[in-house]
Amino acid sequence: MGAVSDAKKAYRLLKRALASRKAVQRVRRRLSDREPHPLDHYQVAVYFADGAVNMYQMRQWYRPLAELSKRWPVVVLSRSATGADKLLDEDGPPVAFVPTVRDLERFIAAQDIRVVLYVNQNTRNFQMFRYGRRWHVFINHGESDKMYMTTNQYKAYDYALVAGQAARDRLSRTLWDWDIDSRTIEIGRPQADHYSGTLPYTPDERIVVLYAPTWEGDRPSAHYGSIATHGESLVKALLASKRHRVIYRPHPRSGVVDDEYGAAHRRIIAAIAAANSSDAAAQHVYDDGADLGWQLAAADVAIVDISAMVYDRLAVGKPLMITRPADDRASIDTNGYLSDCEWLTADGAVDIIAEVERVRADEAAIARLRMWVQHYFGDTTPGVATAKFHGAIDRLMQEWDRWQANEIGAVRTDEDDDDEEADEEEV
Numbered sequence: 001m002g003a004v005s006d007a008k009k010a011y012r013l014l015k016r017a018l019a020s021r022k023a024v025q026r027v028r029r030r031l032s033d034r035e036p037h038p039l040d041h042y043q044v045a046v047y048f049a050d051g052a053v054n055m056y057q058m059r060q061w062y063r064p065l066a067e068l069s070k071r072w073p074v075v076v077l078s079r080s081a082t083g084a085d086k087l088l089d090e091d092g093p094p095v096a097f098v099p100t101v102r103d104l105e106r107f108i109a110a111q112d113i114r115v116v117l118y119v120n121q122n123t124r125n126f127q128m129f130r131y132g133r134r135w136h137v138f139i140n141h142g143e144s145d146k147m148y149m150t151t152n153q154y155k156a157y158d159y160a161l162v163a164g165q166a167a168r169d170r171l172s173r174t175l176w177d178w179d180i181d182s183r184t185i186e187i188g189r190p191q192a193d194h195y196s197g198t199l200p201y202t203p204d205e206r207i208v209v210l211y212a213p214t215w216e217g218d219r220p221s222a223h224y225g226s227i228a229t230h231g232e233s234l235v236k237a238l239l240a241s242k243r244h245r246v247i248y249r250p251h252p253r254s255g256v257v258d259d260e261y262g263a264a265h266r267r268i269i270a271a272i273a274a275a276n277s278s279d280a281a282a283q284h285v286y287d288d289g290a291d292l293g294w295q296l297a298a299a300d301v302a303i304v305d306i307s308a309m310v311y312d313r314l315a316v317g318k319p320l321m322i323t324r325p326a327d328d329r330a331s332i333d334t335n336g337y338l339s340d341c342e343w344l345t346a347d348g349a350v351d352i353i354a355e356v357e358r359v360r361a362d363e364a365a366i367a368r369l370r371m372w373v374q375h376y377f378g379d380t381t382p383g384v385a386t387a388k389f390h391g392a393i394d395r396l397m398q399e400w401d402r403w404q405a406n407e408i409g410a411v412r413t414d415e416d417d418d419d420e421e422a423d424e425e426e427v
Contacts, residue, residue, distance in 0.1 A: 023081035027097050030088055037096060039110050042075040044068065044393065046093065046117045049124035051082035055090075056252055057119045057141035058083075059290050060312075062092045063194035067386060069093060072393055075111070077104065079124055090290060101127060114400045115393060121153050129156060133404075135396045137161060142308020143189065143376060145333035147221065150174035154183075161187045161392055163311065166336050166376040173335065185392040188377045188385030192315040197294030201283035206245040209238055209356060210299035213323070214307035215253040216261040220329035224306040227254060228264040229326040230349040234303065235268050237352045239275040239284065244356070247295050248272060249287040251307070301356050303344060306332065310341075315380060317373045319359040319366070323349075337372045 046065065048058055058076070065074050074093045078084035084097040098104040104127070114134050118125055119141045129136055135158045140149075143163040150170055154160055155178055162168060162184045172180050211234065216225040227250065238244045248268060255262020272284045287295060292312070296302065302313045302320040313320045314337065321344040325332070332338055342359050344352075359365055373380060 020081060023085060024099060027081050027084045027088070030085075031095075031097055037075070037094065037107075037111075040112050042073045042094075042111045042113055043397070044072045044074045044115045044117065045096075045111075045113045046074065046076045046119065047079075047125060047128050048076055048083055048087075048119065049079040049122040049127075050120065051080040052086045053082075053253060053256075054120065055083065055086050055290070056292075058087065058092065059090070060141060060191050060292055061119060061139070062090070064190040064386065064389060065093050067190075068390060068393060071390065072115075072397065075113075077107070077116075077128070079104075104128070115396050118157065121148070121151060125156070135159060135400065137396065143167065143311035144306070144308045145170065145310075145336050145338050146224070146306060147331050147333070154178065158183075159396065160184050161389070163187070163189055164376050164378045170333070170336065185395070186378065187388040187392050188380065189311070189315040190385040190389040191293070191312070192377075192380065193382055193386045195293035195297040195316065197291050199294060199298060200285050200287075201245065203298075204281075205243075206282075207243055207301070207356065207360075208245045208247060208299045210247045210249065210295050210302040210304075210313075211235060211238075212247075212249040212295070212302065212304045212309045212313075213251065213254070214305040214309070215251040215256065216258045217330075218257055220327060221331040223327035223330045224323075224325050225251075225254070225261060226305050226323035226325075226346075226349075227268065228258075228261045229346045230303075230323045230344065231268055232264055232271075233346070234344075234349040234352040235271060237350065238356075239271055239282075241353060242279075242282075244353070245282065246272065246284045247287055247299060248285065249292075249295055252288070301359060303352075306330070306338065310337070311376060314369075314373055315377050317370065317380065319369065321355065321359060337376065340368055340372065 046061070050057065068074055076087055076093050076095050077098050078087055078095050079099055081099060084095055087095045096107050098107050108131060116128060116134055116136050117139045118137065119139060138154060138157040138160040149167070152175060154171065154175060160183060164186050168180050168184055171178070171184065211231065213226045213231055214224050217223045235246060235248065238246045250265055254265045269286050272286050275282055275284050296313050296316050300319070303323065304310050304313060304320060305323050306325065310322060321342045322338065324343045324345050326346050342365055344355060348355055
């Protein structure tokens with residue numbers, strides 16, 4: 001059995017290596033058909049070392065980065081062929097494919113990159129940290145109370161752009177000897193200024209319920225996914241109603257670890273298709289598209305797991321419920337919004353119709369929601385977060401100029417000292 005298992009592993013590795021080589025060749029061909037990047041042009045880079053499976057982390061930044069690029073030219077440094085391939089397919093910033101450190105060095109040497117942004121904690125970020133004389137800034141791929149949001153890896157960056165006071169409080173409670181005030185800059189949720197898109201249904205009298213679960217997680221402390229525990233029950237009940245419309249938007253990694261979780265996910269998709277076949281007016285939606293925004297803005301009520309989706313929806317300021325993990329080992333930060341949110345248990349999911357009505361009508365729950373929106377995101381008036389994001393980058397650029405001027409001044413002083421020493425020697 002051991003020899004067979006080793007042979008299968010070797011085959012999978014070989015297959016993966018061949019697929020990777022083909023992907024690299026494909027990306028290089030695609031880029032060769034495009035105009036080369038202008039020299040000494042880009043001043044902001046987004047470093048992305050992940051493949052296609054984690055593209056959701058980049059997509060939510062496309063529109064804010066497009067706005068930013070009107071002032072500071074932006075490029076994505078893509079290390080993975082599958083990630084670069086997807087980036088080239090989509091309406092994102094310009095892409096530099098730099099799979100090797102040598103490729104990375106060549107590109108950086110030809111540009112004026114002063115600020116490097118990071119959307120995740122990929123271990124290959126460390127390869128970029130070696131380059132000084134530029135700011136390394138963690139912008140993350142969402143706001144949440146997961147333990148990921150307080151990792152000690154924050155200390156590796158010069159700065160972190162955070163949503164609001166809640167993020168600062170969270171980091172202060174967890175990180176030792178880290179200056180929160182000087183190392184973090186609040187920007188709100190600039191993505192919320194771009195929550196838009198074409199609805200895939202015709203609005204009517206139905207109550208729209210967004211169910212956006214996360215994946216199953218790769219360890220007990222991160223078992224936040226609800227598809228197998230809550231999802232089938234609540235979707236079944238909502239589909240049976242003639243007064244509700246379901247938007248089902250699962251995490252793209254759903255089922256990658258747990259086959260049963262993936263099977264439950266597929267059963268929900270099949271149930272939605274069957275409900276639409278029997279009632280064309282229902283217009284339930286299985287959403288696996290790249291755009292995130294219209295779902296959050298359009299839903300009357302959102303049901304989400306502990307994930308960044310909690311806070312994406314919170315920024316809208318409309319009713320939501322959080323699924324309480326069925327696994328007691330799941331880590332829950334009860335110091336913030338999750339200490340005061342509207343929990344949905346696995347048992348409560350069966351009675352989801354009543355739960356939806358309750359959160360829509362409960363004035364106390366609505367007031368609490370407004371308070372937490374302010375705590376997490378500050379002023380959510382359209383355009384304010386975008387202005388804060390641009391202001392943060394402007395500040396970093398000014399700091400770059402200041403340090404650069406100091407360095408040039410120091411070099412000139414050294415040169416003057418050398419000249420004086422030379423004059424003294426001649427005398």
